[in-house]
Amino acid sequence: MSDDKPERDYASPVCLAGEIAPDYFDPGRVDERAAADADRWRKAERARLIAARGTLDEAARAARDAAIAAHLDRVLAERFSGATGKVLAGYWPIRGEPDLRGWMAALTGQGLRLALPVVVSRDAALIFRPWTPDAAMRAGLWNIPEPDTDEVVQPDLMLAPTVGWDSARYRMGYGGGFYDRSLASLRRRPYAIGVGEEAGRLRTIYPQPHDEPLDLIVTEAGII
Numbered sequence: 001m002s003d004d005k006p007e008r009d010y011a012s013p014v015c016l017a018g019e020i021a022p023d024y025f026d027p028g029r030v031d032e033r034a035a036a037d038a039d040r041w042r043k044a045e046r047a048r049l050i051a052a053r054g055t056l057d058e059a060a061r062a063a064r065d066a067a068i069a070a071h072l073d074r075v076l077a078e079r080f081s082g083a084t085g086k087v088l089a090g091y092w093p094i095r096g097e098p099d100l101r102g103w104m105a106a107l108t109g110q111g112l113r114l115a116l117p118v119v120v121s122r123d124a125a126l127i128f129r130p131w132t133p134d135a136a137m138r139a140g141l142w143n144i145p146e147p148d149t150d151e152v153v154q155p156d157l158m159l160a161p162t163v164g165w166d167s168a169r170y171r172m173g174y175g176g177g178f179y180d181r182s183l184a185s186l187r188r189r190p191y192a193i194g195v196g197e198e199a200g201r202l203r204t205i206y207p208q209p210h211d212e213p214l215d216l217i218v219t220e221a222g223i224i
Contacts, residue, residue, distance in 0.1 A: 064220045168207070
């Protein structure tokens with residue numbers, strides 16, 4: 001944090017929070033006006049970050065993805081002794097997200113079980129189905145590929161792709177709330193790792209009461 005006067009990121013800071021401190025927001029306080037302002041701000045920031053992500057060329061994407069994979073290897077080795085026998089839920093990349101499918105495939109040879117999230121309805125938590133590199137796939141909601149099986153597994157670790165994120169480990173995604181609902185409702189909360197770009201770092205995402213903080217954020221620049 002800095003004592004310098006914060007730069008204005010938008011015309012009307014959310015409930016003047018930016019005039020108090022650049023990373024201040026009380027996620028426990030319910031204020032309809034603040035929530036509406038935060039929603040508009042997130043929508044604008046989401047569009048900006050997705051557009052910026054889309055400008056990366058193939059070489060830059062490959063370098064980003066390799067760096068993130070290396071940091072994730074370090075997380076598994078140092079925090080979970082390699083995570084042998086655990087279920088790790090990854091994701092199928094869309095809209096320029098880091099593509100970790102090759103890294104995930106390599107994990108299957110190291111004793112980990114892999115899973116992918118599945119959207120069952122727009123207002124429900126995610127479920128997780130087992131995945132291997134040669135698994136049969138089908139088109140899910142929004143045509144995102146999902147494992148062609150009815151089996152459901154409970155992840156021990158979960159990767160959550162981010163559009164934006166902040167140092168309090170709050171995640172800004174696409175606005176559907178799927179990961180927040182899942183973390184809040186799973187019987188055994190998985191260790192949640194946000195995966196995103198360093199360019200997605202924000203002073204705050206202005207978290208709301210429903211937002212669930214993650215355990216770690218991993219970008220091409222390192223581990224937060």
